[in-house]
Amino acid sequence: MDQFEKQFEDTDVRTGYLEGAIASTTASATPQEMVDSLIQETADAHNLELGTMLDNAGMVSDNLPAVEAQATNNLEQRFEALRK
Numbered sequence: 001m002d003q004f005e006k007q008f009e010d011t012d013v014r015t016g017y018l019e020g021a022i023a024s025t026t027a028s029a030t031p032q033e034m035v036d037s038l039i040q041e042t043a044d045a046h047n048l049e050l051g052t053m054l055d056n057a058g059m060v061s062d063n064l065p066a067v068e069a070q071a072t073n074n075l076e077q078r079f080e081a082l083r084k
Contacts, residue, residue: 043050 040050042048
């Protein structure tokens with residue numbers, strides 16, 4: 001039974017790694033024209049006008065706003081206090 005659990009855990013780790021690798025490859029391999037076309041189709045279906053709104057939007061940041069960053073830090077401190 002122990003050997004089965006170890007093999008199951010190994011398989012789970014490998015599956016997670018492959019899923020992550022496939023997801024990152026797929027996301028970067030999608031042609032920009034297809035993404036733009038899908039956005040335009042969705043906008044047309046909902047009677048939205050995009051114009052140049054997306055061109056002027058700029059890059060998306062992965063930085064947390066200050067309030068969320070502070071909340072995350074507080075939560076990490078609370079978890080650390082529980083571990084002690």
